[in-house]
Amino acid sequence: MSERGALSPAEIAAATGLARSTISMTLADLRQARIVVERVPSNPARRVGRPVSAFALNPKAGTCVGLHLGLRELRLLVADVSHSVLHRAEIPLGLDYAPPSAVRAARQAIRDAYKRCGLPLRSLLGVGVAVAGPVADDGRVQRASVVPTWAGVDIRRTFAAALQAPIFADNESNCGALAEMTWGAATALADFVYFKIDHGLGGAIVVRRRVVTGIAGAGGEFGHIAIDPQGGLCRCGNRGCLELTAGLGAAVERLSRRVRRSLTIEDVIGRAAAGDASCKDAIADVAAAAGRGLGIIGSILNPGVVVVGGRGLAAGPLLLEPLEAAYERHTLLKRAQLSQAHRVRIVPAHFAEDGSLMGAVALVLRRYGGLQNGA
Amino acid sequence: MSERGALSPAEIAAATGLARSTISMTLADLRQARIVVERVPSNPARRVGRPVSAFALNPKAGTCVGLHLGLRELRLLVADVSHSVLHRAEIPLGLDYAPPSAVRAARQAIRDAYKRCGLPLRSLLGVGVAVAGPVADDGRVQRASVVPTWAGVDIRRTFAAALQAPIFADNESNCGALAEMTWGAATALADFVYFKIDHGLGGAIVVRRRVVTGIAGAGGEFGHIAIDPQGGLCRCGNRGCLELTAGLGAAVERLSRRVRRSLTIEDVIGRAAAGDASCKDAIADVAAAAGRGLGIIGSILNPGVVVVGGRGLAAGPLLLEPLEAAYERHTLLKRAQLSQAHRVRIVPAHFAEDGSLMGAVALVLRRYGGLQNGA
Numbered sequence: 001m002s003e004r005g006a007l008s009p010a011e012i013a014a015a016t017g018l019a020r021s022t023i024s025m026t027l028a029d030l031r032q033a034r035i036v037v038e039r040v041p042s043n044p045a046r047r048v049g050r051p052v053s054a055f056a057l058n059p060k061a062g063t064c065v066g067l068h069l070g071l072r073e074l075r076l077l078v079a080d081v082s083h084s085v086l087h088r089a090e091i092p093l094g095l096d097y098a099p100p101s102a103v104r105a106a107r108q109a110i111r112d113a114y115k116r117c118g119l120p121l122r123s124l125l126g127v128g129v130a131v132a133g134p135v136a137d138d139g140r141v142q143r144a145s146v147v148p149t150w151a152g153v154d155i156r157r158t159f160a161a162a163l164q165a166p167i168f169a170d171n172e173s174n175c176g177a178l179a180e181m182t183w184g185a186a187t188a189l190a191d192f193v194y195f196k197i198d199h200g201l202g203g204a205i206v207v208r209r210r211v212v213t214g215i216a217g218a219g220g221e222f223g224h225i226a227i228d229p230q231g232g233l234c235r236c237g238n239r240g241c242l243e244l245t246a247g248l249g250a251a252v253e254r255l256s257r258r259v260r261r262s263l264t265i266e267d268v269i270g271r272a273a274a275g276d277a278s279c280k281d282a283i284a285d286v287a288a289a290a291g292r293g294l295g296i297i298g299s300i301l302n303p304g305v306v307v308v309g310g311r312g313l314a315a316g317p318l319l320l321e322p323l324e325a326a327y328e329r330h331t332l333l334k335r336a337q338l339s340q341a342h343r344v345r346i347v348p349a350h351f352a353e354d355g356s357l358m359g360a361v362a363l364v365l366r367r368y369g370g371l372q373n374g375a
Numbered sequence: 376m377s378e379r380g381a382l383s384p385a386e387i388a389a390a391t392g393l394a395r396s397t398i399s400m401t402l403a404d405l406r407q408a409r410i411v412v413e414r415v416p417s418n419p420a421r422r423v424g425r426p427v428s429a430f431a432l433n434p435k436a437g438t439c440v441g442l443h444l445g446l447r448e449l450r451l452l453v454a455d456v457s458h459s460v461l462h463r464a465e466i467p468l469g470l471d472y473a474p475p476s477a478v479r480a481a482r483q484a485i486r487d488a489y490k491r492c493g494l495p496l497r498s499l500l501g502v503g504v505a506v507a508g509p510v511a512d513d514g515r516v517q518r519a520s521v522v523p524t525w526a527g528v529d530i531r532r533t534f535a536a537a538l539q540a541p542i543f544a545d546n547e548s549n550c551g552a553l554a555e556m557t558w559g560a561a562t563a564l565a566d567f568v569y570f571k572i573d574h575g576l577g578g579a580i581v582v583r584r585r586v587v588t589g590i591a592g593a594g595g596e597f598g599h600i601a602i603d604p605q606g607g608l609c610r611c612g613n614r615g616c617l618e619l620t621a622g623l624g625a626a627v628e629r630l631s632r633r634v635r636r637s638l639t640i641e642d643v644i645g646r647a648a649a650g651d652a653s654c655k656d657a658i659a660d661v662a663a664a665a666g667r668g669l670g671i672i673g674s675i676l677n678p679g680v681v682v683v684g685g686r687g688l689a690a691g692p693l694l695l696e697p698l699e700a701a702y703e704r705h706t707l708l709k710r711a712q713l714s715q716a717h718r719v720r721i722v723p724a725h726f727a728e729d730g731s732l733m734g735a736v737a738l739v740l741r742r743y744g745g746l747q748n749g750a
Contacts, residue, residue: 134677134707134708136717142708142712142713142717143708143709143712143713151712191587205675205676207582207583207587208582208583208585210583212566212582212676213677214676214677214678214679215677215678215679215716215717215718215719216677216708216713216717216718217677218674218677218707218708219675219676219677220675221674221675221677221707222674222675224674224707225671225674225675226667226670226671226674226705226706229667229705236707237709238705238707292601292604295601296600296601296671297675299593299596299597299599299600299601300580300594300595300596300597300600300672300675300676301580301587301589301594301675302509302588302589302590302591302592302593302594302596303589303590304589304590330601330604330613331601332509332593332596332599332611332613333509333517333518333591333593334518334612337517337518337526338517338518338591341590342511342517342590342591343590343591344590
């Protein structure tokens, strides 16, 4: 229901396979607890014949928080159960910040946000945490995390003690994929690859509506494909990881040094769009490297759809065209040899920047929404 | 039942979730049709108390054929419904043989086999075909197949016309994974990667008991990971495919030229085991290249188990040790940083050589076996 808006009991029965009697009883309970509300159906066709009730989540029933633990900053988003965004904040923490300072900053930021929005803290249903590193099923960040200070930390326990709320944690790109699956470009897709080009390179693999997390939470770590064994050292400890050439981070740093000021991804894309040749080339180079990696992913998974997310997406065709060309060159099956139905479609994500945060919100809502969509 | 031998109605109920009354009725029908037979339970513990019937597939109820369309030869296996192998044959066809000659050879080989075994051809339930190339869901071999003469051919239609039997087709490595899942090293695994080192390099990805086929049947084409964009040309048309260094084919050819006679994979492994330094080095080089590729697969999928199959497996630790070392070096998550439960296990396949053929048999049996194991 948190993914579908208002539904009638019959639709709930069809979607869940539950008995009508079970649904009636459960809906009565949820109405009493004011978690669902009855709505007048907006579709006039439904008014023909016997009136049918439709039920929706009560937007006032609760709120949830999405947190994103980035490399250098904490981002926060407050949403209600109908996933309307009520508040956003970003708290810079500096590179390699310590987890306790992030937890303190999160607690303060949540209090500030609820005060500013006039929301009672007791409406907080849960906090979803998106982490820039693999998170195992026990809620622990793996040692090989690209955020070394988080290595080995149990996210759920660490935040639950400070925030007094249920905590749900997952990798940032898995969250991004979940957001696309729930509200974005992949709502109708059973299987897809989420491919995120941002400072780093990340992603997720979705098979039959579930993220393939892997045995230790490191499924979809596309940025750490060992593309060049003689390449430079990566933050993860390996050499020649794909993200060194296919993430925008290194390009943005290089261009910043060149113009002697600190550029952002948005600056570089803006300059490229305005015709700056070195910015255009830098984006094309990143896209070519990313496309080569995606071609490898293509030979391994042969996905039907690749949803491209991350801030790189704002570059539009400057990024997507060389990306598709490199994919085509380096993957096994070629477009021209395939029927339309067997070709990969490379499509833009719905959430270019906020994917991880919206996915963190989805981590909470899918626990409280009652109706899940297989996620 | 085709996967589990004899089962009691209670065990069938537990395995299927069907009502006992439904099972009784169905078993009665199947007994009448002589598809299942009643067996005296072999386990004496079961004889305590009220006697329990056990039912098994009637080995005489039907037979099936597994075919493997290799690069240069056709292999055939006849099995009964309890998957006992009744007959094997191998028919050399020469490189780049034409599909019609393979179909004719298959028809003749099946007739010969049934005659030699004294089996009536009318007992043939179906033919499973394992193909050395991607097979789409419509039964058509994709144009990028490594067997170029099969490109675009509809396997089901082509063989059905000549063999007068239901045809089931899939990629050879997907068949290998299915065999491991059904009777081999992966019967208890929900998720695994099948990684096959033979002349070429292939594999399959299994998620929640189903092979990830990809949109065009090319899931798990590990041999065609574009590992070296400046590398040599591959049969598939791309450059620097992993299989050029991580398949045993090139090494066997190189060693054959060196000793001026045509060696087989078995010859090279035998010489290596006997201490021949160039054969040992060749296997170690193949293993290192394969391990690097597997490390990339590890960063993408983070599998809990990798089942290593193919004829390379006969090299034992000569292959598996450098393979594991290279995996460890090139993948994101390192053993030492992980708890036992989060580490990958690299295990040998049960079917080293016959995996594809047994999987082709499983393609047929899972349609007729009645009880499926989620495959």
